[in-house]
Amino acid sequence: MAPWILPRPLLRRLGGAPYGHSVVPFKDNAWRFCGEYSADLLIQEIAELEGNRSLPQAELQRLLQDLLTRQSRLFPELDSLLVIDDQGRILHRWPSQPAPTGLPGMEPAAAMARMQAGPEGRSSGLLIGTPVISSVTGHWVIPLTRQRLRQGKPAGTIRVGVSLDHFMRLFNEINIGKQGSLVLASTDGNMLLRRPYSAEFLGKSMAELPLYRDHARQHRSGWAVIQSAQDGVLRLNYFTRVPDYPLFVTAALAHEDMLADWREAQRAQLMVIVAAGLLVGLLTAYLLRVVRMRDRAEEEIEKKNLSLKLLTENLRAQAMLDGMTGIPNRRYLDEQLQQAMQNASRSKSALSLVMFDVDYFKKYNDLYGHIQGDYCLQDIARVLRAVQRRHGDLAARYGGEEFALLLPDTDLGAAHRIAQKVLDGVRALEIPHEGNAGGVVTISAGVMTCVPRPDMRIEDLFAGADRALYRAKDNGRNRVEDCQLPRPVKAAAAGSTAASSGNGG
Known part of the structure; x- marks a missing residue:
């Protein structure tokens, strides 16, 4: 009957594998006595004992019995053993007491004396016989026979009987329906x-x-x-x-x-x-x-x-942001200036910073009051915002009446022109200032331009712009002065202090 009479999903699920999982443990365990742990090891030990010619026969018999008793504890599937010489005489048997004769299917002891060589000439290896009733114990066994050698020559056989009950116990562990x-x-x-x-x-x-x-x-x-x-x-x-x-x-x-x-x-x-x-x-x-x-x-x-x-x-x-003027404050200016210096240092491009200061602003507050002073600063901030034309340009309030303009990628000439444009824009506001020459509010500017080095700090740019700013104040105010190369920060700070002490606003 064809295999496709089974439901195809069932056949795919079976695929022969379930039996493999069931039989393989049996296959691996059932014959462990046939390996070096049992029959072969037992035969080798018996051969070693028999080869010791100095042992008396009684002592040899006792040692063999001890060996077989010990092996039977380790491998309970071992049922019996016979050592037979080449003349068919039984030299050793285990257990030592023979079973009753005349049982159905009993294997005669004489029949165990000869090792039957198969057509493939297996007489030098292990032969596995068909089940018989052992003449030693009277139990059903599967006989395992190996040739006995003395000095490399055939000298009879050693036959181990393995209990058939052992196999049945293994078979009974497998679920076959x-x-x-x-x-x-x-x-x-x-x-x-x-x-x-x-x-x-x-x-x-x-x-x-x-x-x-x-x-x-x-x-x-x-x-x-x-x-x-x-x-x-x-x-x-x-x-x-x-x-x-x-x-x-x-x-x-x-x-x-x-x-x-x-x-x-x-x-x-x-x-x-x-x-x-x-x-x-x-x-x-x-x-x-x-x-x-x-x-x-x-x-x-x-x-x-x-x-x-x-x-x-x-x-x-x-x-x-600066709360009063609405343009970025000093903290934001510092962050952006630091980033701009790093970018300019990598690209080897010019960076300009312009510092502005309202001329005589203290007098303006004294004459017009602080409220008008705030309005004045807000108007100047709007002029600064108007000159921010490119991405990166940044107008900020530096503090008090001081402002700053950050101009990335801008050389000294361009920065000077932008600063002058801021000055012109503030004058064009025409904010009255009786304390200033010309009668209107003006501012002074200092431009610092450089290609930043990796070791430069933002303080170096502020110091350079600050020096240029105070030079503009010293030279009459309402003007732009430049600084191309910075001095060390400490010297710049000292110069700024001196200029500050000489110009009160």
């Missing part, structure tokens, strides 16, 4: 054990069975859907060989068992889906309500954040 089966067989097609157990299958040939003939004999592992010749049940069979040994294991799950499990799983899944659908509906309604509440909360938060942002920007702008 109600109609499933497990088989342990040799690679030449002899069945060693089958679950469900039946003595009639022990040693039976599988040579003509489709699973062996078409699959297990030709491949190390795989799976196939086959209808059993024994009971007519359609099964999905997985098979794999046991590494390093002439054995393979097959596991089969009946079609009906798979469908029963699948149908039960489908019913359970349907119930889960229905319950999940109801739960999802309730959760969706709840989440929609939560989302609406969250959206409203986010809108409120966004409004508050916007208000806070506007308030913060307004406060920052107010902190950077």
Whole structure:
């Protein structure tokens, strides 16, 4: 019957892999006694004891019994052992007390005396026989036989019987359903054990069975859907060989068992889906309500954040502006001048700073009052704002009646012309000032221009502009004076102090 009679999703889910996960632990554990931990190690130790010719026979027998008793504790699957010479005589047996004879299927001791070499000449390796009843213990065992060598020559055999119950315990740990089966067989097609157990299958040939003939004999592992010749049940069979040994294991799950499990799983899944659908509906309604509440909360938060942002920007702008004139204050001027110096230093471009001072402003306040003095400063600030033509130009109130104009990427000549334009604009206001020559308010200006060096500070530019400003005052006011190269800051500060003491406004 073709494999596609199974539901395709089920076949994709199975894919042979579930049997691999079930059989591999059995495959890895069932034959651990065949490795260096058990039979081979045991045979080596026996050979070493027998090779010690100085030991009396009684002492050798005692040591062998101790060794076998110790090994049986470590490996309870070991059932019995016989050491036989090349004449068929039993040299050693374990356990030492033989089982009753005459049991059905009992293996005669004489038959164990000869090691049957197969067609591939395996007489020098490990031979795995078909299950027999041990003549030593009377238990069903799988016999393992290895040739006994003395001085490199054949000297009989050593045969270990492994309990068949051990394999059945391993088989019973694997879930194969109600109609499933497990088989342990040799690679030449002899069945060693089958679950469900039946003595009639022990040693039976599988040579003509489709699973062996078409699959297990030709491949190390795989799976196939086959209808059993024994009971007519359609099964999905997985098979794999046991590494390093002439054995393979097959596991089969009946079609009906798979469908029963699948149908039960489908019913359970349907119930889960229905319950999940109801739960999802309730959760969706709840989440929609939560989302609406969250959206409203986010809108409120966004409004508050916007208000806070506007308030913060307004406060920052107010902190950077002079409250009376409405142009940037000294702190903002310092920040922008520092940045402009760094940019000019990198680009090797000229940077100009112009300092302005209102001529005889103290007399103006004395004559017209401080309110009129504030109006006067506001009018001058408007003139300064009007000359800001490029990005980066900055007019600021330096303090008191002093103003500053920052002009990036501007050489001395251009800065001088801009400063003169400010002076002309202030005179054009024609603000009355009886304490000043000409009868109107005028201002003086000092221009500082340089290509900033990396080690220069903003104080160097202020000092240079300040020196030029006081030179303008010394030379009659209402004029522009220039400073091309700065002096050290300390010297500049001393010069400014001297000039300040000689010019009172």
